[in-house]
Amino acid sequence: MNETRQPGLLPEGEAVETLVEVREFSLRLVEALIFARADPLSTRAIAEVLGAQGGIPHDTADRDAYVAATLAALAAQYAGRGVVLVEVAGGWQFRTAPDLAPRLTRVMPRPRRLARSTMETLAIIAYHQPCTRAEIEEIRGVSLSQQVLDTLLEAELIMPLGRKEVPGRPILWGTSSGFLRHFGLKDLGDLPRREELLVDVPDTAVSPDAPPDAPDEVPDPSAS
Template identity: 55%
Template sequence: MNEPSDDIPGAEPPPEQIAEALAEAAPEAQAPVDPAEWKRALRLAEAMIFASDRPVPHDRLQPLLPEGIKAREVFQALLPRYEGRGVELAEVAGGWVFRTAPDLALTLTRVIETPRRLPRVAMETLAVIAYHQPVTRAEIEEIRGASLSQNTLDALLELGLIAPRGRKEVPGRPSLWATTTRFLEQFGLKNLAELPRREELLAGEGPGLDLRGGGGAA
C-alpha cells in the first residue's frame, strides 16, 4: 500500500514539515520554557503576592524570573487556579493581590471584626476628589454645597487615600488634591477608569476596603 502523498487533500504532513512551517511563520519565537522553571515561577509569584502587603507589579517579579518567562504571563496563568475559590487573584492599582471572594465577604463580616468606616462627610469628600481630581478645597466645598474642615482632608491624607498634586494657578495658589494608588487598592480598581458608580463609592463598597491603617501616598 502506498504512503499518502503530501499532495492529497486532507493528508497530514510529516512532523518535520510542520516544524519547518512554524519556524518560518515565527522565526523569532522563543525557545520552549523548561517545565520546572515555569512551575517555580508560578510558585514564586504566589509566594510574593502572599507575603506582600501591597499589590505586586510585574516589574517586581520580573527580575526574579528566568530568561524567556514574562511576569504578566505568570500572573495570567495563575488566574484560573483561583476561579471559584474562597480567595481570588485580582489585578488592582497596577499590581496583583489575593482577596476574599466578593460573594463571601458579607458572610465573613458576621464573624470577623470589620474595619472602621470613614464618616459620611469624609466619604463624600473622597468621592468628589475621585471624580473631579485634581480639585481644590474650595471646589470641593462648591460641589458638595457645604463647608469642608481641614480635619477631614487631614484624615484622608493620613490614610493615604489622597495626596496634594501641585497648586492651582489662581490667586492664593491653593493646593490641588487627587486620589492615590492606595485609594485604588482599597477599592479594588486597576485604574480610575474603573471607578464605580458614585453611590457605590459613597457606600464604601470597595472589595478590599480596609481603613485600619495608613499608607504612603503615591
C-alpha cells in the same frame, strides 16, 4: 516515571489558556512573591525578580509575554477558591473571594465608618481630581472642614498632588493608591461613569414627625 504534582500548581511546561508555556518554578516563585507582600506588587517588579532568580527561561523570546502568561496561569489556578489573585492599584494581590467576604463579618472586627460628608468629598476628589479645597466646596455647595480632609488623609484615601498655579497656590488633592486598593480598582479608569451613578429619585413626602436620616457610612480602610 510519573511526575509528582503539587496541588494548585501546573506541571513543568503546561500552558493555561495561552500559547506561552509556563514553568512550575515560575508559578511558585510569583505566588510566593505576591503572598509575601502586603501591598499590590507591580508586573514590572515581578518581572525583575523572575529574571534575576531564573524564573524566565533563557530561550524566551518575549519576556513580557511570559510574565503575563505566568500571572494569567496563576490567577486561573486560584479562580473559584477562597482566595483569588486580582490586579488592583497597578499591581497584583491575593484577596478574599468577593462572594465570601460577607460571611467573614462575624469573625472580623468591624471597621470604623466614614460619615456621608466625608464620602461626598471623597467622591468629588475621585471624579474631579486634581482639585482644590475651594473647588470641592463649590461643587458641594457647603464649606469643607479641615477635619474631613484630615480623616481622608488618615485613611490613606487621598494625597496632595502639588499646588495650583493661581494666587495663594492652593493644594491640589487627588486619590491615592490606597483608594484603588480599598475599592478594588485596577486604576481610575475602572471607576463607574458619573452618569451611571445618577438615578431618578421620585419626590416623597416626609412626615414632620419623622426623625432625620442618619448619615450614610462606609467602611474605613485604615481600620482593616
